[in-house]
Amino acid sequence: MSKEFSGKTSTKFPIPETMKAWVLGDPNEILLIDKPVEMPGKSEVLVKIDAVAICATDLDVISHGPPALIEGGLPFNKNFTPGHEYMGTVVALGPSVDEFDIGDRVTVEIHSGCGQCKRCRMGMYTSCHNYGLNYGDVNKGHRANGFTTDGGFKQFAVNNINTLIKVPNEMSDEEATLVVTAGTTMYGLTELGGLVAGESLVVIGPGPIGLLGVAVAKALGAGPVILIGTRDSRLEIGKQLGADYTLNVKTEKNIVEAVKSIVGKRGVDYVVECAGTEQALNDAIMMTNRGGKICLAAFPHEPVKINIPHMVINNIYMFGIRGEGKSATHRAMEFMKEKRFDAKLVHTHTFNLKDLPTALKYARERIDDAIKIVIRPWS
Ligand SMILES: [Zn+2]
Numbered sequence: 001m002s003k004e005f006s007g008k009t010s011t012k013f014p015i016p017e018t019m020k021a022w023v024l025g026d027p028n029e030i031l032l033i034d035k036p037v038e039m040p041g042k043s044e045v046l047v048k049i050d051a052v053a054i055c056a057t058d059l060d061v062i063s064h065g066p067p068a069l070i071e072g073g074l075p076f077n078k079n080f081t082p083g084h085e086y087m088g089t090v091v092a093l094g095p096s097v098d099e100f101d102i103g104d105r106v107t108v109e110i111h112s113g114c115g116q117c118k119r120c121r122m123g124m125y126t127s128c129h130n131y132g133l134n135y136g137d138v139n140k141g142h143r144a145n146g147f148t149t150d151g152g153f154k155q156f157a158v159n160n161i162n163t164l165i166k167v168p169n170e171m172s173d174e175e176a177t178l179v180v181t182a183g184t185t186m187y188g189l190t191e192l193g194g195l196v197a198g199e200s201l202v203v204i205g206p207g208p209i210g211l212l213g214v215a216v217a218k219a220l221g222a223g224p225v226i227l228i229g230t231r232d233s234r235l236e237i238g239k240q241l242g243a244d245y246t247l248n249v250k251t252e253k254n255i256v257e258a259v260k261s262i263v264g265k266r267g268v269d270y271v272v273e274c275a276g277t278e279q280a281l282n283d284a285i286m287m288t289n290r291g292g293k294i295c296l297a298a299f300p301h302e303p304v305k306i307n308i309p310h311m312v313i314n315n316i317y318m319f320g321i322r323g324e325g326k327s328a329t330h331r332a333m334e335f336m337k338e339k340r341f342d343a344k345l346v347h348t349h350t351f352n353l354k355d356l357p358t359a360l361k362y363a364r365e366r367i368d369d370a371i372k373i374v375i376r377p378w379s
């Protein structure tokens with residue numbers, strides 16, 4: 001710990017000089033090393049990470065690099081630790097922090113905006129105009145842990161207090177890592193206008209965001225909620241999270257007609273698209289009713305052809321959604337605290353820190369029906 005640290009620590013939570021941390025080497029190469037523990041600055045706390053979940057975006061970062069952006073470029077061989085869906089215990093307070101106490105359990109949002117650009121001022125800090133400009137002489141104060149700054153596949157992390165959400169005692173560590181996933185769909189539904197009570201809604205793609213999208217939409221009063229996917233096991237979890245209907249694209253001859261047979265021939269009011277394929281995007285457009293709205297919670301890795309004429313003629317809106325803006329995570333936490341849905345249903349596996357490579361393999365290959373995998377940095 002540096003001698004000049006002027007914040008607060010406690011003998012209850014001794015802070016070592018170094019910690020175990022995974023860092024990214026070449027693409028698909030991760031190494032377990034010892035890293036110094038950094039201390040928090042103004043408006044920051046040090047979090048002892050108790051659990052960190054693996055997200056599909058982590059797999060992209062580790063294999064390809066983007067959307068991670070380290071020192072203005074690819075994240076490889078820069079001593080960078082990925083991982084962004086973590087929770088833990090506050091063990092040190094930066095100078096002037098009185099919003100949190102040492103010992104508080106917290107889960108984190110990914111993005112801390114610069115706080116001064118046009119988008120941050122609107123609450124859209126996940127679209128901060130100073131994204132990634134946090135190095136060298138141009139440090140603009142933007143942080144996205146696991147993308148532009150060090151992430152959570154390690155034992156301690158420094159977080160801005162803006163990114164923290166208190167975790168209630170009765171919520172498990174594993175469940176708390178899912179708050180940001182639920183918060184992402186909550187942000188999507190917020191951007192679509194928020195008032196989904198009584199509106200019909202389709203979710204395409206039962207990954208973690210899609211499954212919790214079903215849960216959040218249902219908690220917000222949407223109905224009927226229809227989940228579309230290719231695996232019956234995941235559709236079954238969707239039902240337990242509140243889907244009124246599930247449709248398997250593999251067995252339905254015409255998925256658009258199948259949706260219309262449930263909601264009526266005009267089509268559905270809202271679609272939350274979490275598959276990110278050209279086919280799914282066009283299905284979403286064709287099943288949405290006139291004046292309806294589509295949330296893009298996933299995206300193809302290449303430009304694709306979509307039916308723009310049909311969208312324009314029918315006044316269909318499409319919203320690109322990035323991350324968990326406008327404090328949506330706090331609203332998601334409120335639902336989870338009230339047990340409006342059981343997010344734990346998407347947590348399938350837990351691994352120790354040293355077994356991260358195996359855990360990543362499980363996530364990538366969906367071994368043993370893996371959905372959300374959680375890493376325990378202290379075991
Ligand atoms: Zn994620």
Ligand SMILES: [Zn+2]
Nearest residue numbers: 114117120128
């Ligand atoms: Zn900003």
